[in-house]
Amino acid sequence: MYETGFRSQILLQRASRLFGLWTALWVALAPLPVAAQTPAQPNADEQEGEPGDAVPPAQPAAPGAPSAPTTSAQDSDAPDLVPTLPPTEAEQARGQPVAKITVAGNRRISTDDISAYLGQTRIGRAFSPEGLSRDVRELWDSGLFEDIEMDLTRRDDGVHLRLLVRERPSIKAIEFKGNNEVDDEDLTEALSAEVKTGTILSYAAIRRGIQKIRDKYAEEGHFLAEVENEVVPQKDNQVTLRFTIKEHEAVTVRRITFIGNNSIPDAELREVMLTGQDSLFNFGTGGPFRQDAFERDVLVLNALYYDRGFLSAQIATPRVMLTPDRTGIEVTLSINEGPRYRIRSLRIQERDADGRDVEPLGGRRRIRELVRAKPGDWFNRAELAKDLAAIQTLYRDEGYANVEALPDTNLDPEQREVDIAVVIRRNQPVYFGRIEIRGNTKTRDKVIRREMEIYETGLFSESKLEKSKRRITALGYFERVDISTEQGDDPQHVNVYVEIGEKPTGTFQIGAGFSSIENFIATAQVQQANLFGNGQSLAIQAQISGLRQLVDIRFIEPYLLDTRFSGSVNVYDQLRIYNQFSQTSTGGSLTLGYPIIEPHLRASLAYTLENNRISTSTTSTFLGTASAVSVFQRLPLANLFNDGITSSIRPAITYDTRNNQLFPTAGMFLQGSAEVATKYLGSDNQFWRYRTTARFYYPITDSIVIKLNSEAGLVTSPDPAGVPIFARFFLGGIFDVRGFFLRTIGPRLPLRATLDDHAPPIAEGANIGGNLMYYQNLEFEFPIIDAVQIRGVVFTDLGNAWNLEQLYCNAAPASPYDVSNPCFTFSRLLNVRTSWGFGIRWFSPLGPLRFEWGFPFSPLPYEESSRFEFTIGNFF
Numbered sequence: 001m002y003e004t005g006f007r008s009q010i011l012l013q014r015a016s017r018l019f020g021l022w023t024a025l026w027v028a029l030a031p032l033p034v035a036a037q038t039p040a041q042p043n044a045d046e047q048e049g050e051p052g053d054a055v056p057p058a059q060p061a062a063p064g065a066p067s068a069p070t071t072s073a074q075d076s077d078a079p080d081l082v083p084t085l086p087p088t089e090a091e092q093a094r095g096q097p098v099a100k101i102t103v104a105g106n107r108r109i110s111t112d113d114i115s116a117y118l119g120q121t122r123i124g125r126a127f128s129p130e131g132l133s134r135d136v137r138e139l140w141d142s143g144l145f146e147d148i149e150m151d152l153t154r155r156d157d158g159v160h161l162r163l164l165v166r167e168r169p170s171i172k173a174i175e176f177k178g179n180n181e182v183d184d185e186d187l188t189e190a191l192s193a194e195v196k197t198g199t200i201l202s203y204a205a206i207r208r209g210i211q212k213i214r215d216k217y218a219e220e221g222h223f224l225a226e227v228e229n230e231v232v233p234q235k236d237n238q239v240t241l242r243f244t245i246k247e248h249e250a251v252t253v254r255r256i257t258f259i260g261n262n263s264i265p266d267a268e269l270r271e272v273m274l275t276g277q278d279s280l281f282n283f284g285t286g287g288p289f290r291q292d293a294f295e296r297d298v299l300v301l302n303a304l305y306y307d308r309g310f311l312s313a314q315i316a317t318p319r320v321m322l323t324p325d326r327t328g329i330e331v332t333l334s335i336n337e338g339p340r341y342r343i344r345s346l347r348i349q350e351r352d353a354d355g356r357d358v359e360p361l362g363g364r365r366r367i368r369e370l371v372r373a374k375p376g377d378w379f380n381r382a383e384l385a386k387d388l389a390a391i392q393t394l395y396r397d398e399g400y401a402n403v404e405a406l407p408d409t410n411l412d413p414e415q416r417e418v419d420i421a422v423v424i425r426r427n428q429p430v431y432f433g434r435i436e437i438r439g440n441t442k443t444r445d446k447v448i449r450r451e452m453e454i455y456e457t458g459l460f461s462e463s464k465l466e467k468s469k470r471r472i473t474a475l476g477y478f479e480r481v482d483i484s485t486e487q488g489d490d491p492q493h494v495n496v497y498v499e500i501g502e503k504p505t506g507t508f509q510i511g512a513g514f515s516s517i518e519n520f521i522a523t524a525q526v527q528q529a530n531l532f533g534n535g536q537s538l539a540i541q542a543q544i545s546g547l548r549q550l551v552d553i554r555f556i557e558p559y560l561l562d563t564r565f566s567g568s569v570n571v572y573d574q575l576r577i578y579n580q581f582s583q584t585s586t587g588g589s590l591t592l593g594y595p596i597i598e599p600h601l602r603a604s605l606a607y608t609l610e611n612n613r614i615s616t617s618t619t620s621t622f623l624g625t626a627s628a629v630s631v632f633q634r635l636p637l638a639n640l641f642n643d644g645i646t647s648s649i650r651p652a653i654t655y656d657t658r659n660n661q662l663f664p665t666a667g668m669f670l671q672g673s674a675e676v677a678t679k680y681l682g683s684d685n686q687f688w689r690y691r692t693t694a695r696f697y698y699p700i701t702d703s704i705v706i707k708l709n710s711e712a713g714l715v716t717s718p719d720p721a722g723v724p725i726f727a728r729f730f731l732g733g734i735f736d737v738r739g740f741f742l743r744t745i746g747p748r749l750p751l752r753a754t755l756d757d758h759a760p761p762i763a764e765g766a767n768i769g770g771n772l773m774y775y776q777n778l779e780f781e782f783p784i785i786d787a788v789q790i791r792g793v794v795f796t797d798l799g800n801a802w803n804l805e806q807l808y809c810n811a812a813p814a815s816p817y818d819v820s821n822p823c824f825t826f827s828r829l830l831n832v833r834t835s836w837g838f839g840i841r842w843f844s845p846l847g848p849l850r851f852e853w854g855f856p857f858s859p860l861p862y863e864e865s866s867r868f869e870f871t872i873g874n875f876f
Contacts, residue, residue: 090129099158172238221250254328312338344417350424396462401430433488447535476662505530550574566593644684648677710776728769739835739854746801747822775799789843
């Protein structure tokens with residue numbers, strides 16, 4: 001409502017009272033002209049004039065207008081002339097100075113802000129009714145007030161104005177009802193451009209906000225969504241704005257029709273489109289229609305035609321229609337393919353700043369080899385763009401960061417051929433300026449800088465910049481790594497900014513499991529992969545169960561004394577209790593590493609010194625005591641009590657291209673090692689042990705990864721008694737072949753439980769471990785709930801251990817099962833244990849939780865058909 005009134009404290013004469021009501025409702029401050037008046041006899045009050053008031057003369061009739069009938073002055077019954085309206089208070093105040101302006105009624109909006117709208121009416125200026133009218137109109141158009149009233153008073157010192165306003169309420173809260181498909185946060189974000197809490201209520205903005213909500217629902221395919229709003233008054237001139245939504249069903253794509261696609265079939269066009277693609281949860285409906293996805297599809301279709309050589313292809317404005325039942329959409333795309341072009345000529349040349357031809361970097365032949373297209377081929381824009389990018393990378397790796405390589409095409413529609421000319425301009429060489437690291441609140445700069453292959457004042461290189469990013473990411477310390485560049489102090493220098501987002505690198509890992517052999521198993525590990533921000537790693541592991549006790553402390557320094565050498569120290573005390581013996585090992589190891597080819601290929605040398613004790617009776621460590629559950633009492637195992645000092649060296653070579661050392665999703669990890677324990681190193685136990693590890697990570701999409709892990713091992717000994725039993729391989733469990741009990745896979749001997757020849761044999765035979773081992777794990781990992789990093793996994797495992805020593809083959813009758821037979825033949829390499837399973841993994845703040853169910857494909861009679869285990873920590 002817009003209302004203005006002018007009130008005067010001076011008593012008006014009776015003529016003013018006659019027009020008082022008219023004046024109070026008058027919107028225009030200037031007096032309105034009188035179009036016509038009905039003749040009437042003036043009364044006595046109307047004949048008395050206000051002193052100083054002048055009655056304006058009657059206006060003459062317009063030329064050509066009919067004259068009014070006249071009467072004789074002597075005729076006493078003839079009416080007087082039509083009276084004219086007296087000037088209003090605003091008219092009488094015209095030209096007088098504005099002496100005072102008072103603002104009242106405002107609570108949130110300051111007086112200064114209101115006065116700013118009064119551009120024509122200011123203290124000291126001459127008063128103008130028209131200026132005041134414009135000022136009040138601008139104040140009303142601000143949308144801040146529900147009512148505006150202006151009082152005017154004429155005084156000796158000038159015009160006094162009193163502005164009385166009633167403010168519109170502010171929005172205290174915004175509520176949504178009925179929104180199941182779109183979250184409150186998304187709707188609030190959609191509204192924020194028009195309506196938000198704390199702002200002044202505007203019905204026009206509400207109408208625009210409703211359209212924003214409808215647009216948001218249209219993006220999700222709910223074109224029929226209805227939105228109503230309600231304004232709920234609150235205290236202190238505030239309101240709650242409530243939107244009630246009826247979502248209705250999503251409108252799905254029923255049919256996509258292509259017209260004019262003579263060269264590319266419908267199926268191929270649909271394949272590159274997001275619109276109309278079915279998914280697991282759409283149940284064959286073709287999915288909801290999304291405007292943003294559809295606009296992207298049109299661009300992709302254009303690009304597809306250009307990549308096939310149709311350089312004149314055009315896609316008309318698509319026609320989108322609702323089905324009669326208003327639950328589906330039919331899309332029609334009209335395509336004008338035009339001719340398909342072949343390459344007639346392809347010329348690549350480099351020019352200097354003066355436009356002269358110069359020899360390209362590396363020679364013309366090298367540049368031409370980077371471009372795969374040749375005359376006679378169909379034109380392909382995408383392939384040409386890749387080739388030109390390779391040329392630009394060649395120049396940028398040599399310091400020419402601002403190289404230009406733009407193609408120019410000349411079409412010949414009649415011959416349907418295209419001439420391509422690529423002009424290269426290398427411009428000036430560029431050097432790295434400042435290299436700044438941002439966002440590392442914990443990790444020291446040197447930990448990041450030493451992974452970078454670029455340095456300040458060095459020649460610019462695009463490939464080294466990308467490699468630096470990959471190496472920093474591979475540390476596993478950061479959630480994100482962004483590298484950007486900008487011009488430095490002059491055009492010949494660029495500054496590099498490394499923006500990182502740190503994540504917790506400390507983990508507390510626990511695991512537990514159950515089996516009829518070990519009863520309850522518990523493990524715990526505390527690890528800090530970035531100790532004190534120095535890039536060092538410290539891990540403390542403890543494990544306890546009915547058959548195992550372990551304490552292990554490991555410290556890794558990747559850059560020993562700030563050199564390229566790496567070093568690690570490992571100290572441990574462990575007790576392992578098998579069904580037939582127990583092993584106590586106390587010792588440690590030292591490892592040195594060096595990069596052969598930075599950063600992927602490394603060599604290392606480890607020295608291990610430990611004291612081993614094999615026992616068939618109670619064994620103890622500082623963790624406690626434990627007894628062997630079922631020990632060998634007969635001695636067909638000549639190496640059963642082989643123990644004492646083991647002193648060994650272990651050279652290894654590692655090739656690692658993983659994109660992340662902690663949670664890899666791409667790349668590979670290959671390692672081979674040979675451990676030698678010999679009397680020449682002061683070792684009581686002698687053996688040669690070889691191991692190989694191969695891990696591959698292949699991303700199908702950004703979130704779906706296929707993983708393959710395989711390990712093989714071989715151990716031999718020059719000792720006639722054979723390989724010490726603790727150096728042999730035992731498989732089974734969540735850490736290698738899932739679905740089986742821990743360390744139960746391998747060759748078995750049907751030995752007796754006591755020295756009595758009449759004693760019954762050990763149930764299911766005694767697992768003696770193998771000289772030869774192989775296992776592999778194939779996993780398909782996919783997201784379940786990305787928001788909380790819950791992922792699913794489907795896997796299949798394969799593996800076994802085989803005995804190569806004839807001593808044990810001849811010691812006892814053979815096992816009744818080929819997969820556990822202690823007598824080796826090459827054909828038995830095909831006798832492996834297999835399983836499959838599935839699991840759930842949650843990348844929690846404490847570390848990655850693993851919940852996995854394993855199912856052996858062919859369980860033996862004494863094995864279970866399924867097994868559930870869980871732990872915290874990555875598998876591989």
